[in-house]
Amino acid sequence: EAGVTQFPSHSVIEKGQTVTLRCDPISGHDNLYWYRRVMGKEIKFLLHFVKESKQDESGMPNNRFLAERTGGTYSTLKVQPAELEDSGVYFCASSQPLAGVRETQYFGPGTRLLVL
Amino acid sequence: RKEVEQDPGPFNVPEGATVAFNCTYSNSASQSFFWYRQDCRKEPKLLMSVYSSGNEDGRFTAQLNRASQYISLLIRDSKLSDSATYLCVFSFSGNTPLVFGKGTRLSVIA
Numbered sequence: 001e002a003g004v005t006q007f008p009s010h011s012v013i014e015k016g017q018t019v020t021l022r023c024d025p026i027s028g029h030d031n032l033y034w035y036r037r038v039m040g041k042e043i044k045f046l047l048h049f050v051k052e053s054k055q056d057e058s059g060m061p062n063n064r065f066l067a068e069r070t071g072g073t074y075s076t077l078k079v080q081p082a083e084l085e086d087s088g089v090y091f092c093a094s095s096q097p098l099a100g101v102r103e104t105q106y107f108g109p110g111t112r113l114l115v116l
Numbered sequence: 117r118k119e120v121e122q123d124p125g126p127f128n129v130p131e132g133a134t135v136a137f138n139c140t141y142s143n144s145a146s147q148s149f150f151w152y153r154q155d156c157r158k159e160p161k162l163l164m165s166v167y168s169s170g171n172e173d174g175r176f177t178a179q180l181n182r183a184s185q186y187i188s189l190l191i192r193d194s195k196l197s198d199s200a201t202y203l204c205v206f207s208f209s210g211n212t213p214l215v216f217g218k219g220t221r222l223s224v225i226a
Contacts, residue, residue: 031211033213033214035213035214035216041218042120042216042217042218042219043160043203043214043216044216045213045214045215048212048213050211056212056213059213091159091160093214095211097210097211102148102165102210103148103207103210103211104162105162105214106162107159107160107161108159109158109159110159
């Protein structure tokens with residue numbers, strides 16, 4: 001079974017440009033999470049989808065970040081316009097809730113974003 | 117105060133050694149606890165969940181102390197392949213975001 005995949009693996013852009021990150025969760029997983037690790041800091045939560053609905057977006061830093069999950073399958077995270085402090089590693093994770101079983105989130109390999 | 121506190125290390129131990137990591141959390145509403153492992157430039161991977169009664173998986177033993185709000189991970193008979201960053205993680209309930217510590221770096225040397 002394929003794991004969580006993310007594209008691109010790396011992105012280098014200039015301040016003010018737009019970047020779109022994509023996440024394909026494990027097939028059939030309803031939960032999809034976005035996280036980010038800024039250099040020197042811990043991994044932090046950004047956003048949680050349940051199917052196509054935003055369940056929790058309390059971690060989104062500001063309105064330059066827009067996440068979508070049309071059709072409840074893959075998700076995109078767009079940063080527009082990008083700022084220097086947006087640099088970091090963006091992880092996507094997915095899980096499937098099962099009654100009586102502790103949820104396990106499976107992480108993708110991440111997208112390394114560098115804003116110059 | 118940070119939600120999750122971990123000693124960043126690095127812990128440099130010889131092969132075969134026993135090493136223990138502790139992690140404290142500040143929010144008593146935390147419900148589920150985990151240790152994740154992250155290799156250099158890779159994604160975090162679940163190592164083990166941590167249960168109130170303590171649990172063991174091969175050379176790895178995890179403990180939870182709710183009264184003192186800390187969890188621990190014990191690695192016995194360390195292998196070179198155990199070298200990684202170990203992340204202390206919790207969540208408030210199922211299907212909610214994970215809260216991560218910064219991680220503890222372990223280097224097992226021959």
